[in-house]
Amino acid sequence: MRKHVLLFMITVMGMGMIFSSPKISALENEKTNQQIETTEIESQTTKETISEKETTKVASETTKTESETTKTELKTTARAVEKKTKSKEILNFERATVKINKITLVSKKKIKLQWEKIEGATGYLIYRKTDEGGYKKIATVNNADITEYTNKKLKYGTAYNYTIKAYKEFNGKTYYSSYKRDGYNKVLKVKKKKIGKYHYYFDMDKQKIENVQNFLEKPKYCIKVNILASVVTIYAKNGNKGYTIPVKAYLCSGNIYDTCGKFKLGVKYRFRGLYYNCHSQWASRIHGEILFHTVPYKKSQNPTSLDVKQYNLLGTPASHGCIRLQCAASKWINDNCPIGTKVIFYKSQNPGPLGKPKLEKLKSWHTWDPTDPSMKEKCKEHNCKHTEI
Numbered sequence: 001m002r003k004h005v006l007l008f009m010i011t012v013m014g015m016g017m018i019f020s021s022p023k024i025s026a027l028e029n030e031k032t033n034q035q036i037e038t039t040e041i042e043s044q045t046t047k048e049t050i051s052e053k054e055t056t057k058v059a060s061e062t063t064k065t066e067s068e069t070t071k072t073e074l075k076t077t078a079r080a081v082e083k084k085t086k087s088k089e090i091l092n093f094e095r096a097t098v099k100i101n102k103i104t105l106v107s108k109k110k111i112k113l114q115w116e117k118i119e120g121a122t123g124y125l126i127y128r129k130t131d132e133g134g135y136k137k138i139a140t141v142n143n144a145d146i147t148e149y150t151n152k153k154l155k156y157g158t159a160y161n162y163t164i165k166a167y168k169e170f171n172g173k174t175y176y177s178s179y180k181r182d183g184y185n186k187v188l189k190v191k192k193k194k195i196g197k198y199h200y201y202f203d204m205d206k207q208k209i210e211n212v213q214n215f216l217e218k219p220k221y222c223i224k225v226n227i228l229a230s231v232v233t234i235y236a237k238n239g240n241k242g243y244t245i246p247v248k249a250y251l252c253s254g255n256i257y258d259t260c261g262k263f264k265l266g267v268k269y270r271f272r273g274l275y276y277n278c279h280s281q282w283a284s285r286i287h288g289e290i291l292f293h294t295v296p297y298k299k300s301q302n303p304t305s306l307d308v309k310q311y312n313l314l315g316t317p318a319s320h321g322c323i324r325l326q327c328a329a330s331k332w333i334n335d336n337c338p339i340g341t342k343v344i345f346y347k348s349q350n351p352g353p354l355g356k357p358k359l360e361k362l363k364s365w366h367t368w369d370p371t372d373p374s375m376k377e378k379c380k381e382h383n384c385k386h387t388e389i
């Protein structure tokens with residue numbers, strides 16, 4: 001065995017001599033010389049018998065083979081280790097399939113996808129196809145916490161098919177989840193259906209359309225105020241059938257003694273002072289001193305001075321006669337209903353075809369309306385989670 005080592009040394013030394021840098025240090029040189037001498041003596045010994053040399057060669061080859069085996073074994077071990085690490089988090093990830101659990105028609109040009117979160121994902125890749133071709137990636141959502149995407153600029157009447165793949169970046173590598181091969185279909189089309197005396201909109205999967213106004217051509221509205229139930233319902237005109245399309249329902253606070261009747265929407269105000277040193281936003285006149293406006297504020301043009309107590313009374317008659325609404329509702333009327341829009345005050349225990357929305361009550365520190373579009377940042381700062389109205 002000593003001789004095998006010796007032959008190995010000779011080889012190494014020879015190679016060392018060939019490949020050594022000329023700038024080798026003096027100390028290293030000395031060492032090398034000593035080694036060469038030793039090698040020479042040993043080399044002579046080696047040359048004594050040919051058979052011995054041959055044996056050495058064979059042995060050396062065996063060693064080489066063994067060394068290669070060791071290399072292969074190491075590689076196999078590395079792979080096994082990787083596989084073992086993979087099995088913990090990556091394998092599960094690669095097996096998971098992204099499930100789209102809701103596809104909504106938002107407007108004539110937009111479809112919204114919502115899916116279930118995949119554990120450990122870095123983000124999601126959205127694919128789409130139409131009848132004419134294969135899947136094409138249309139978007140990358142590079143935030144693990146976002147599980148929805150709105151596809152815009154679509155063509156009304158078209159059938160779309162979506163599928164989503166999750167991806168995971170780990171140790172410099174990107175891994176992909178499984179995905180539903182045949183995807184999820186959605187037709188961008190709505191149809192009107194008469195139920196009772198009203199007309200509702202549905203998509204091709206019989207899902208009720210929530211944002212009806214986004215599917216109407218130049219809609220004309222009528223605002224009905226139910227003083228008893230404290231609900232304002234907005235209807236769209238359905239040709240010569242009248243205002244039979246319920247569009248939106250909002251909570252309100254009026255006064256039990258408000259006069260029933262038909263009115264026409266008058267002048268609008270971005271900010272409006274009220275009686276009792278109160279203030280409001282997005283007001284519109286109904287008749288005389290009666291307005292639609294937001295819940296009162298304590299300071300003029302200061303959206304963080306909301307009277308929280310009064311806000312929490314929405315859905316009950318609480319005003320001196322005006323119709324109080326949440327900011328989003330007041331603004332909606334201001335934005336969508338021109339001067340002259342029909343307004344009807346009536347009293348009924350029945351809230352109306354869209355029912356009565358629920359009020360999310362505010363804590364005393366929340367001195368702004370959560371539906372106020374100018375206060376979105378403020379809610380973000382406080383990590384609020386509000387439902388849109």
Ligand SMILES: [Zn+2]
Nearest residue numbers: 366370379384
């Ligand atoms: Zn908030």
